[in-house]
Amino acid sequence: MSGCEKEDPWGHIPLCSMSRAIVGEGGKTGSWRIQKPILDQGKCVLMRGKAHCHLCWLYCPEGVMSRQTPPVIDYDYCKGCGICAQECVGKAIRMVHEHED
Amino acid sequence: MNMRTERDRKSRVLTGNEAAAFACKDASVQVVAAYPITPQSPVTERIAQFVEEGEMNAQYVCVESEHSAITVCIAASTVGARVFTATSANGLCLMHEQLHWAAGARLPLVMACVNRGMAAPWTIWTDHQDSISQRDTGWMQLYVEDNQEIYDTILQAYRIAEICHVPVMVCYDGYILSHTAMPVSFASTEQIQALLPPRTPAFQLDPANPYNFNLVTMPEPRKDHEGIFEMGGYMDLRYRFQVELKRSEEVVKSVHDAYANLVGRKYGGVLKTYAMEDADVAVLAMGTVASESRVAVDRLRAEGLAVGLVSLRLFRPFPGPALADALNRVSQVVVFDRNVSYGHEGAVASDLKSHLFSTDLRPRVSSLIVGLGGRDVTADFLVRGVRQCLDSKEPVVAGWLGVLGDSTIRPGR
Numbered sequence: 001m002s003g004c005e006k007e008d009p010w011g012h013i014p015l016c017s018m019s020r021a022i023v024g025e026g027g028k029t030g031s032w033r034i035q036k037p038i039l040d041q042g043k044c045v046l047m048r049g050k051a052h053c054h055l056c057w058l059y060c061p062e063g064v065m066s067r068q069t070p071p072v073i074d075y076d077y078c079k080g081c082g083i084c085a086q087e088c089v090g091k092a093i094r095m096v097h098e099h100e101d
Numbered sequence: 102m103n104m105r106t107e108r109d110r111k112s113r114v115l116t117g118n119e120a121a122a123f124a125c126k127d128a129s130v131q132v133v134a135a136y137p138i139t140p141q142s143p144v145t146e147r148i149a150q151f152v153e154e155g156e157m158n159a160q161y162v163c164v165e166s167e168h169s170a171i172t173v174c175i176a177a178s179t180v181g182a183r184v185f186t187a188t189s190a191n192g193l194c195l196m197h198e199q200l201h202w203a204a205g206a207r208l209p210l211v212m213a214c215v216n217r218g219m220a221a222p223w224t225i226w227t228d229h230q231d232s233i234s235q236r237d238t239g240w241m242q243l244y245v246e247d248n249q250e251i252y253d254t255i256l257q258a259y260r261i262a263e264i265c266h267v268p269v270m271v272c273y274d275g276y277i278l279s280h281t282a283m284p285v286s287f288a289s290t291e292q293i294q295a296l297l298p299p300r301t302p303a304f305q306l307d308p309a310n311p312y313n314f315n316l317v318t319m320p321e322p323r324k325d326h327e328g329i330f331e332m333g334g335y336m337d338l339r340y341r342f343q344v345e346l347k348r349s350e351e352v353v354k355s356v357h358d359a360y361a362n363l364v365g366r367k368y369g370g371v372l373k374t375y376a377m378e379d380a381d382v383a384v385l386a387m388g389t390v391a392s393e394s395r396v397a398v399d400r401l402r403a404e405g406l407a408v409g410l411v412s413l414r415l416f417r418p419f420p421g422p423a424l425a426d427a428l429n430r431v432s433q434v435v436v437f438d439r440n441v442s443y444g445h446e447g448a449v450a451s452d453l454k455s456h457l458f459s460t461d462l463r464p465r466v467s468s469l470i471v472g473l474g475g476r477d478v479t480a481d482f483l484v485r486g487v488r489q490c491l492d493s494k495e496p497v498v499a500g501w502l503g504v505l506g507d508s509t510i511r512p513g514r
Contacts, residue, residue, distance in 0.1 A: 010341055012322065012330070012331050012332060012333050012337070013333040013337045013338060013340065013341045014332065014333065014338065015207050015266060015303055015304065015341070016205075016206055016207045016266075016304060016314065016315060016338070017314070017315050017316060017318045017335075017338055018304060018312045018313065018314055018315075019312065019313045019316055020311070020312055020313070021311065021313060
């Protein structure tokens with residue numbers, strides 16, 4: 001990584017623009033949410049023994065869906081886009097208004 | 102198949118396009134993506150054949166456009182591969198925004214640009230309008246005079262690109278070189294290994310060590326993700342690129358010299374001179390206009406005129422000081438441009454005058470536009486062009502030579 005490291009003779013000007021993704025660089029983006037996804041474990045395909053679904057994990061653009069059984073949603077960073085609910089084959093995820101349950 | 106004799110391995114009679122394909126194979130290129138366009142197509146056809154027959158261990162990616170071709174090359178280069186593409190004219194211009202990307206991303210791509218005039222009207226014949234239109238993208242541009250130089254320059258281009266982290270375009274004239282067969286000698290495997298070690302990327306897309314590349318970069322410097330280190334903004338990165346691109350001129354020279362020492366063929370580094378020792382008038386040109394100018398110089402010498410030739414090999418970065426040094430004893434320069442910045446003049450003439458204005462040198466600079474869309478540029482026309490420039494009371498600025506097949510210079514502005 002010679003060209004981009006901090007000991008580079010160019011110091012503060014890297015060879016090319018690079019950054020590392022880290023959790024929370026943009027703040028707790030979960031506060032942007034209007035609707036939130038709620039997982040009904042009874043309907044989750046994974047919970048019914050199909051080990052390889054994880055479509056919610058695959059499609060989530062924010063990476064807030066864990067690759068566990070059952071999947072756990074990180075509401076600190078979930079923006080409530082609803083893609084998981086759209087893609088879920090078991091219709092186990094429904095979107096509810098942020099302040100309802 | 103594979104019945105090549107020992108002599109075949111040392112030299113063969115090749116077209117310019119075949120010479121480019123052999124250089125690509127000898128450079129151990131790993132990924133090739135290109136879209137066919139006349140007169141470039143035989144380059145990629147030959148490479149596809151090498152890959153298919155197992156003579157070249159590379160991925161040949163079929164794409165649906167030149168824009169996709171350059172984008173595949175950018176992606177493959179970002180994961181650390183040595184890549185190649187080739188194109189011409191409208192294909193090159195379709196790549197335009199990604200050419201900026203490749204340069205700003207500091208990727209060592211090498212491309213063969215088989216020079217062809219720009220439509221409209223449609224033409225398949227040569228001039229430099231295609232590559233000159235890309236001069237501000239940050240790509241290095243080298244122009245060559247014959248098929249041997251195509252082969253040698255593409256090999257050098259990989260080393261230059263990988264040292265400087267700058268993409269390099271090797272430009273050669275369509276048909277005049279691309280489809281004309283000439284003897285071409287190859288570098289040996291040992292020589293290539295000595296000159297061109299495997300690529301060691303300065304940065305790399307790697308899932309085990311993930312980075313975001315070339316994301317939105319702020320106008321002002323900002324702290325890095327740890328909140329400690331101040332990172333440059335857009336303009337700072339662009340400043341570094343400009344400085345390193347200018348300095349790459351020295352690398353062009355040193356790689357050329359190392360190649361010349363090992364392989365025994367030399368091209369003057371950033372420019373070639375011919376009969377310049379006692380010249381009072383210099384002809385300045387690029388590509389095959391420069392090779393034809395050698396014949397014109399001999400004829401003018403036979404007529405008693407002290408004329409020499411400077412053949413510009415490196416156009417970007419513009420080697421102003423080297424050019425000024427080559428021209429420091431002449432009273433006149435006649436520039437032949439096979440391109441025109443419409444509404445102004447030829448690019449080489451423009452850049453030459455712009456550089457000289459910051460020096461004490463004031464040769465009289467005449468400039469002529471020649472050979473657009475494959476219009477034949479003969480030694481006879483070049484001789485008449487030089488003579489008319491020397492006889493003119495005022496310097497000729499962007500005169501057109503050869504309009505309607507006529508050797509009288511017509512005013513271009």
